Amino acid sequence: MINIGIDVGKFKHCATVLDDSTGEVLIKPFFLTNDRKGFDLLYSKTKQFIRRKHSVGMEDTGHYMINLTNYLLDKKFTVKYINPRATCLRRKELGVSAKNDRKDALLIAEMLSEKRFWRSISPRTIENSKFRDITRLYHQLQEQQNQDMNRLQRALDIVFPEVNLLSWTRYSKAYMKFLSTYPSASSLAFEDIRNLRKALKTEGKGRQCKVTAEEIRELTKHSVGEDNSSIELEVTSIIAVIITREEQLRILEKKIEEFSHKLNSPIISIPGISHISGMTILAEIGDINHFQNTGNLISFAGMDPLVYQSGKYDAAHMPISKHGSRYMRKALYQAVFTVCKYSPTFHAYYTKKRNQGKSHRCAQGHCARKLLRVIYKLLSTNSLYNQNHIH
Structure with a gap:
């Protein structure tokens, strides 16, 4: 496996090539400018590895890597994104105090060897990110x-x-x-x-x-x-x-609604979910196959409750983690308000939580997690909402 690690910057990037099986650095870290000339330099040095099993990894920095990703996908490279938080934690785990572009490029190349650190990027992923930008x-x-x-x-x-x-x-x-x-x-x-x-x-x-x-x-x-x-x-x-x-x-609104009709996603079949909230949730989720179960999706949305334990102390009431996209959480709370109004099952679930002494906001949070479980089932099986199948 050939790992190509790229440390992304605003004006220039740093790239290196590592042989995963031997740990040998095939191409020492080198710099390339964030323009066509720099991208062509990267291609000329790494095109020899395209026909071999390879991965190009870079941090998901928001937008600096978008143009480079499009270029690499056009050239038929396999591209993967790594969470910047993961590289920071990995650096601390290895006891590396110094931080520079060359070392970061090598670190990213090494992290491509472990699947838990990265997610695959495809043209479909890029297209979804464009729609996410609109929402x-x-x-x-x-x-x-x-x-x-x-x-x-x-x-x-x-x-x-x-x-x-x-x-x-x-x-x-x-x-x-x-x-x-x-x-x-x-x-x-x-x-x-x-x-x-x-x-x-x-x-x-x-x-x-x-x-x-x-x-x-x-x-x-x-x-x-x-x-x-x-x-x-x-x-x-x-x-x-x-x-x-x-x-x-x-x-x-018109653009989002047009895309919703074109996509015809099962998420819109849920009573009470509008085109805006439904497409916002869908754009933030991306490919549902990236999530192994509903727990992963709930955690991705930042709707999982925090856990705090120390010795004999175990905090009973903790807020949600609020990791991930705030846009997704906002859309979930907006959607669940109307879903509880139009869906008898969700209305009964909300009433049950209120009768248990939960506050309005806490009961909404429980309903939002239930809604995520329903969304996961609909998207993963490509099936429409059926009131009789919801418990």
Whole structure:
């Protein structure tokens, strides 16, 4: 077995070749630049091993190894990723205090000999990672949207605190349009009533705003809002950002839904799971065959409870480990909320945990683990959800 270890960097990589059977270093560590010239240098030195049983290993560093991985897969190399935490622990285990690129490349090459350290990468894995980037981008934008909405309400509490007493829907078209024109109570003080009526009208055939210009005028007479031009500018700026981001989110939602229909995964057959949450979970899982059992999947999601024992002490109540992807855990908690609503089995399980004295969040955690066990079964057998088979 020929092990090709690569220590990945932002501007340059370090590679070495090791004969697994003899431990001989066939090619001493050498550096290559992170561009076409460097990749071609790596290929020219290692192409002699393609027809032999080999593995190219590198740390899963997030994004620095993506272009190199695509290049190697195109050249028909066998590529494997190693968790950076594993290399760090292995270095400590061997008592190696010094850390440099050459030694790390050799360490990675040596770790390829043990299956527990690596996972195989294929073109399908890369394709899945591209979709995972889309779902993660969606959640990142959604988080930013929530933060900006909170910022908007904070600003309104200062310059127009009475505006939310009116009977309109927050962040609706009428709400956002009116506040972008009149971001504070002071900006309404001497405005013509006809202009206020015009600002409340929305284009299209949808329902018109129920709030009247007279109601707004009456509120502004007694408003305690501060006359602050800086915060007025903040309100209009935040509204513009929220509206733009809302359009971006709609584009991503449509893209994710299109992919969901194309993939037609069994995970969508679970009642209560939307295309967004279902595809987020699926993108984070990747290939279900990488997990030997449901316990591995639960641990991968960071939903396994921590264990703390020391001597006679055994902690009875410990939080979940929260290892792995936070996007997956977020999608699981969002999904399990609606699954418990639409699935009688999950609703009964949630009620059982609550009756046992568990808190709402703790009961949701139990349901999330149950949901992961169901997902594992559906994906591994490629079967649809059947209420009668869930216990």
